[in-house]
Amino acid sequence: MAEQTEIGRELVRGLVRAQLAAAHRRRGAAALRSTADPVRAAVQDFRILGVPLAWWVLGAAVYPVVYLLARLHRRQAERIERDFTDLLGRG
Amino acid sequence: MSALHAETDTTSLGSSTLSLIAIVPVAVATGAIGAFGVRMARTTSDFLVASRTVRPGWNAAAISGEYLSAASFLGVAGLIAVQGPDALWYPVGFTAGYLALQLFVAAPLRRSGAYTVPDFAQIRWGSPRLRTVCTALVLAIAWLYLVPQLHGAGLVLQQVTGLPRWVGIVAVALVVTANVVAGGMRSITLVQAFQYWFKLMALAVPVFVIAIITRPGVQSLFAGQWAESGSGFGGSHPITEVYSLMLATFLGVMGLPHVLVRFYTTPDGGSARATTVRVTALLGAFYLFPTIAGVLMHQLMPPPAPGESADSMLLQWPAVAVGGTVGNLLAALVAAGAIAAFLATSSGLVVAAAGVLSTDVLRGRVRDFRWAAGVAGLVPLAMALPTSSLDISQVVGMAFAVAASTFCPLLVLGTWWRGLTTAGAVAGLIAGGGLSLGALTVSVVLPGASPGPLAGLLGQPAVGSVPAAFATMIAVSLLTRSALTQRADAVLAALHVPGPARRAATMPDRPAH
Numbered sequence: 001m002a003e004q005t006e007i008g009r010e011l012v013r014g015l016v017r018a019q020l021a022a023a024h025r026r027r028g029a030a031a032l033r034s035t036a037d038p039v040r041a042a043v044q045d046f047r048i049l050g051v052p053l054a055w056w057v058l059g060a061a062v063y064p065v066v067y068l069l070a071r072l073h074r075r076q077a078e079r080i081e082r083d084f085t086d087l088l089g090r091g
Numbered sequence: 092m093s094a095l096h097a098e099t100d101t102t103s104l105g106s107s108t109l110s111l112i113a114i115v116p117v118a119v120a121t122g123a124i125g126a127f128g129v130r131m132a133r134t135t136s137d138f139l140v141a142s143r144t145v146r147p148g149w150n151a152a153a154i155s156g157e158y159l160s161a162a163s164f165l166g167v168a169g170l171i172a173v174q175g176p177d178a179l180w181y182p183v184g185f186t187a188g189y190l191a192l193q194l195f196v197a198a199p200l201r202r203s204g205a206y207t208v209p210d211f212a213q214i215r216w217g218s219p220r221l222r223t224v225c226t227a228l229v230l231a232i233a234w235l236y237l238v239p240q241l242h243g244a245g246l247v248l249q250q251v252t253g254l255p256r257w258v259g260i261v262a263v264a265l266v267v268t269a270n271v272v273a274g275g276m277r278s279i280t281l282v283q284a285f286q287y288w289f290k291l292m293a294l295a296v297p298v299f300v301i302a303i304i305t306r307p308g309v310q311s312l313f314a315g316q317w318a319e320s321g322s323g324f325g326g327s328h329p330i331t332e333v334y335s336l337m338l339a340t341f342l343g344v345m346g347l348p349h350v351l352v353r354f355y356t357t358p359d360g361g362s363a364r365a366t367t368v369r370v371t372a373l374l375g376a377f378y379l380f381p382t383i384a385g386v387l388m389h390q391l392m393p394p395p396a397p398g399e400s401a402d403s404m405l406l407q408w409p410a411v412a413v414g415g416t417v418g419n420l421l422a423a424l425v426a427a428g429a430i431a432a433f434l435a436t437s438s439g440l441v442v443a444a445a446g447v448l449s450t451d452v453l454r455g456r457v458r459d460f461r462w463a464a465g466v467a468g469l470v471p472l473a474m475a476l477p478t479s480s481l482d483i484s485q486v487v488g489m490a491f492a493v494a495a496s497t498f499c500p501l502l503v504l505g506t507w508w509r510g511l512t513t514a515g516a517v518a519g520l521i522a523g524g525g526l527s528l529g530a531l532t533v534s535v536v537l538p539g540a541s542p543g544p545l546a547g548l549l550g551q552p553a554v555g556s557v558p559a560a561f562a563t564m565i566a567v568s569l570l571t572r573s574a575l576t577q578r579a580d581a582v583l584a585a586l587h588v589p590g591p592a593r594r595a596a597t598m599p600d601r602p603a604h
Contacts, residue, residue, distance in 0.1 A: 012584040013509075019587060020507050023194035030190060050309035054320045058179035059382045063375025066186055070193045070371045074364045077198065081361075081589035 011087070018080045026073040030066070109419045110251040113427035117289075118266060118434065147362050149284050151369030154353045156287035158185075158370075159377060160236075160436035161243030161402075164290060164429050166484030167378070169401030171385025173394055176320040178385070180333055181484050182378035184340025184491075186371060191499075192345040193367040198360035199506045199586035206355035207348065207447050208498050215505050215582050218513040224520050226451040228497050229348045230467075231528065232490055233444040236347070237437055237471035238478065239486035243402060244433045245475075250406045251426055260475050267434060268468025271441045272461045286435045287373060293428025294380040297421040301387060301412045312386055324485075324551075332551045336488055339553035343491030346498025349439035352446065360589065384408070400482045405429075441468045478535075485550065489531045496523035496556035500564050506586055508568075509579040515568030523560025527552045 046053045163185060170178035205211035209225040212218065241260045248259030312318075324332050344350055357363045388408050395401050406429065409421035444467035445460055453459035497520050504511045504519075534549035548554065 008584070009580050012580070012588060016507065016583055016587050026194050027191070030187065047313075050313065052176075052313050052318055054176045055179070055313065055318070055386075058176055058183055058320075060379065062183050063186060063371075063378065066190050067368070067371045067375060070190050070368045073190075073194055074368050077364060078361065085589060 011084070015080070015084045018084075019077060022073060022076045022080060026069050030069055107251050107253070109423035110426040113423040114247075114251065114430045117427050117431050147357065147365040147369055149281070150353065150357055150362075150366045151373055152284035152287045153281075154283075154350065154366065154370050155373040155377070156283040156285070156290070157349060157353065157435050157439040158374070159287065159290050159432055160483075160487065161240050161247075161429060161433045162484045162487035163378070163381065164294065164432035165243060165247075165402045165405050166482060166487070167381040168384040168388060169395075169404040170324075170482060170484050171382060172388035172392065172404055173401045174324060175317040175389075177324060177329065177333060178484075179382065180336055181340070181488070182374075182381065184337055185344070186374040186378060187337075187341050188344025188491075189367050189371050189374065191341050192350075193364060193371075196345050196502045196506055197354060197363040197367045200351070200502065201354050201357055201363035202360045202586050202588075203582075204355075206352045207443070207450075208346070208351065208501070209447055209451055211502065211505070212516070215579075216513045216516065217578065218517075221513050221517050221520075222451065224517055225498075225501070226447050228493070228520060228524055229447045230444055231524070232346065232494050232498075233348050233440045233467070234471045234474060235493060235531075236349075236487060236490040237440050237444075238475045239483040240433055240437045240440070241471060241475040242478075242486075243483045244430065244437075246400075246403055247406065247426055247429045247433070250403055257476055261472065263433065263437075264468055264472035264475070267437045267441055268465060268472075270434075271438055271445065271464040271468065283435060283439075286431055287377075289431055290428050290435075291377050291380070293424050293431070294377075294384065297409055297425055298380050298383050298387070300417065300421060301409065302383070304413050304417070305387070305391070307387060307390055312390055317389060328548060331548060331554060335492075335548065335551035335554035338557050339488060339492035339495045339551070341495075342499040342553075342557060343493075343495035345502055346494030347491075348443035348447070349436070352439075352443055381405075387412070402483050437468075489527075489550070492531070492551065492553040492556065493524065493527045495553050496527040496560045499557070500560045504561070504564055504568075506583075509583050510568050510572065510575065511564060511579075512568045512571045512574050514571040514574065515564045515566075518567040519560045519564030522563040523556050526556035526559055530556070 048056055163182065167178070167182050170181060200211065203211055203214050205214055207225075208229055209222045212221045212225045241264055242256075244263035245256040245259035248254060248262065249256045252259075324336070354363050354366070357366055384405060388404055391412050392404055392408060395404065406422065406425055409418045409425060412418065413421070441464060445464035448463035448467055449460040453463060500519055500523065501516055505516065530549045530552035
């Protein structure tokens with residue numbers, strides 16, 4: 001790792017790719033959610049406890065989902081980093 | 092509007108006095124802490140980043156406290172009351188932006204050791220030219236963000252004291268600038284953390300009390316055309332405008348100068364991630380209340396007159412909804428919360444702008460920082476005085492659009508793609524910054540001139556300028572591929588390799604601080 005060897009570079013590139021893939025998976029989930037929302041918002045008449053569905057989704061439900069996605073990503077990113085450190089330790 | 096004025100006029104004396112009593116301690120406390128902080132802050136680094144040992148819990152509350160500006164406090168509730176569910180995209184985007192920050196830049200950016208984007212550019216590419224472009228953009232974004240904050244503060248003081256708006260704008264710009272010159276608020280994480288809880292309380296208490304007193308029927312709250320989504324923000328292309336705002340806010344947070352600098356105060360990359368997760372929870376909890384307030388306000392209050400902004404609705408709401416002493420007390424609480432929101436965000440922005448001014452234009456000593464803070468606070472004052480007030484959230488949305496069109500592609504591609512060259516970065520920043528700032532200038536300077544079908548999008552340019560910036564960066568980088576050096580590999584290693592293995596992966600050169 002200390003000198004920029006070919007193996008070191010490849011290891012780091014592997015790490016970067018794994019982390020990026022993890023980020024993109026969460027982003028994909030978020031994007032899917034947000035593109036689905038305008039569609040769901042089209043269902044105007046559906047109400048829960050008198051509040052239209054669009055208000056529930058955009059006003060309340062979206063926040064816990066953002067929080068959970070952020071948490072999931074943090075756990076996954078840390079797992080990738082642990083694996084990488086273990087790999088270095090073995091080698 | 093006339094009915095509304097008659098109603099508020101009868102109680103204006105009591106309400107003004109109470110509001111002043113509530114606002115003064117907030118301002119005095121902020122100033123006193125700034126004066127106290129000056130004795131603790133010895134170096135520019137202390138001024139700016141509180142020596143990098145702040146734990147995630149405190150830091151998350153501090154980030155949220157600094158981030159929740161007048162746009163979130165006054166603007167969001169007013170827009171929801173006027174525009175209905177489509178305005179919910181503002182708070183959703185303001186929060187989801189931290190998810191994008193978490194996914195793509197939080198940990199690598201902290202490991203880079205940069206606390207401003209120009210620093211990051213210096214570390215990643217080592218190019219003075221790119222650094223200069225970044226410095227100019229930091230100032231543009233910070234000042235674009237500061238102007239609506241000043242307008243908001245002028246509005247609050249006008250409501251409370253009846254003085255002309257410019258008096259409030261000047262007074263508050265001077266207070267913030269003097270405070271930053273004296274203390275460097277950034278070093279006081281505790282204050283910013285407290286600010287979050289204070290703002291939450293200043294909005295939650297009125298919402299609960301008014302909801303209990305007025306007991307509105309839920310069915311009647313969500314009645315009519317207003318409660319249905321799909322009408323956008325009043326422009327001609329509702330769906331495109333909504334997507335443009337989503338893009339601007341989701342990708343813009345990571346490029347905001349006062350947000351970025353806070354991540355440098357965490358000990359390492361892992362705690363930067365932990366901090367972001369908590370920020371999403373805190374923001375989500377806060378935004379429930381402007382949403383409920385907006386819904387209740389829509390039922391009780393007449394819409395603002397054409398040409399008036401919706402920002403003052405929240406200030407008048409307690410008097411209209413319940414009136415009497417309770418209404419005045421609640422109005423005072425809201426006014427104090429709004430002033431707290433204003434002080435926190437503008438101090439953060441002035442510190443961030445002064446930080447890049449003093450390190451990139453001056454020589455980075457504490458004395459230079461004070462001069463820079465003076466400039467950083469007074470330029471937006473000069474911009475705010477001659478301009479009239481648009482909706483705070485709308486202008487803040489424009490600052491997000493510029494950040495999303497410039498720093499988002501720079502940080503994301505710079506962090507994840509070794510192939511981004513200096514030329515590509517400069518070209519992309521100029522393309523994205525030029526398009527977004529150009530469109531915004533046209534939409535603000537010539538609001539009536541609508542060049543054909545794109546009129547509504549000039550105020551929401553992200554949908555075009557963000558992809559253009561990404562595409563330019565990638566295309567120019569591929570064309571100048573021969574300029575790539577080993578440096579890119581070394582920096583990417585330092586950005587991504589976690590704790591224990593970091594000794595090996597060292598940064599090529601760090602900026603001197």
